Amino acid sequence: MNEKEFEKLLLLHKDRIFSYAFYLLRNRHDAEDVTQEVFLRYWNNRNNVEKKTRLAWMMRVTHNRCMDLLRTKRAQVTKERYELNIDSLREHLASEQDDPAVSYEIIEMRKMLLEAMDSLSEKTRSFMLLYFYEGLRYREIGEIMGESESTVKVSVHRGKAQLKVALRKLYPEKAERYKNEITM
Amino acid sequence: MKSRCETYQRWALERTRGELPSIKNYLLTRHLSRCDECASQVKEDAELACYFNALPRISCPEPVLQRIRSTIVNQRVKAADRKPLFTPLRLSLAASAIGAILLVIVLLPRRESESTIQNYSAAEVEKARKQAEWSLALTGKLIRKNEKKVIRETIIEQFPSSIRKALDESLKIF
Numbered sequence: 001m002n003e004k005e006f007e008k009l010l011l012l013h014k015d016r017i018f019s020y021a022f023y024l025l026r027n028r029h030d031a032e033d034v035t036q037e038v039f040l041r042y043w044n045n046r047n048n049v050e051k052k053t054r055l056a057w058m059m060r061v062t063h064n065r066c067m068d069l070l071r072t073k074r075a076q077v078t079k080e081r082y083e084l085n086i087d088s089l090r091e092h093l094a095s096e097q098d099d100p101a102v103s104y105e106i107i108e109m110r111k112m113l114l115e116a117m118d119s120l121s122e123k124t125r126s127f128m129l130l131y132f133y134e135g136l137r138y139r140e141i142g143e144i145m146g147e148s149e150s151t152v153k154v155s156v157h158r159g160k161a162q163l164k165v166a167l168r169k170l171y172p173e174k175a176e177r178y179k180n181e182i183t184m
Numbered sequence: 185m186k187s188r189c190e191t192y193q194r195w196a197l198e199r200t201r202g203e204l205p206s207i208k209n210y211l212l213t214r215h216l217s218r219c220d221e222c223a224s225q226v227k228e229d230a231e232l233a234c235y236f237n238a239l240p241r242i243s244c245p246e247p248v249l250q251r252i253r254s255t256i257v258n259q260r261v262k263a264a265d266r267k268p269l270f271t272p273l274r275l276s277l278a279a280s281a282i283g284a285i286l287l288v289i290v291l292l293p294r295r296e297s298e299s300t301i302q303n304y305s306a307a308e309v310e311k312a313r314k315q316a317e318w319s320l321a322l323t324g325k326l327i328r329k330n331e332k333k334v335i336r337e338t339i340i341e342q343f344p345s346s347i348r349k350a351l352d353e354s355l356k357i358f
Contacts, residue, residue: 003256010249018244032248039252043259106238113235132229132236135197137190160232167235 001046010039013055016134017062023129024066024122026114034065059134060144063126070122112174116166124159131156188215189222196226200233 001009017038022031038061042049049057117125123145130141138152145152195212198204204212216223304312 006256007253010252014244014249015241018248019240019242022242023239032245035244036248036251036255040255043252043256109235109238113238128232128236132197132233133239135194137194160228163232 119166
């Protein structure tokens, strides 16, 4: 792989890697560092990684690096850990959505989800992000997290239940309203 | 759950994001009307999928990409600066040195190997063995003779005369 091909790969997967790291870490600076490290590691190992497994390789490195960071940061619990860069999200959303009413609803759902996700363990949070947000298959999630397919299946199932409980506990009325709207 | 069911469940998630092509949408609808397990699973997933669909993809900041690019360029520059171990000059010098050593080894006359028993006939070996046996026997005889001489001289010079006489007689018998 030459620099030109790497540039293509970088542009193709940069947002995916950054978003996953950001939602797991909830810290923009850490997510930036992780993204940089992942791509540089890929560049240094480009001859050892098969073309087919590129994305899975990068996602695995991202996941492992995020878990390492969370482990080291667990001791120093700060506000920043759970801080979400709402301004950047609003900015992002503003460019996408013109209807302010829709934007508000989406922001509200996002806030609910992120708060509910905080009640999950870091591992379960990863399972949920990879399943729902990245839209990966159980086998692919297993490859990234180093778990068997059946373990992933069970963990995703448990994660869904935990997340629903957390949503209803945190926002009983709103969660019920959204549920009715969605399942209608 | 059949592996096909998992595919349909993935399609259902794609449908919540509005990313499912119409043909797949048709196949999914047909499958859900027949498979109760998938239908309940999809219904269950739909609620959470909507929350996750509200999470946007966040653009990786440009400075991060620039840092990645510049690090790669720096790595390339460093690699180019690093002097290689085998420059053409060094390589040719090493090759000629090795060639000279090999030439000396090949052209130098070999030292004659030491003679071994295999270079002699059986008769010559037998003769040599007998000679060696004879010399060993003679040497042993001389040693014993000298031993007697030394003992006698010690007795004569250092022992009292009465003891010397008795010992002298016993020595004769011995």
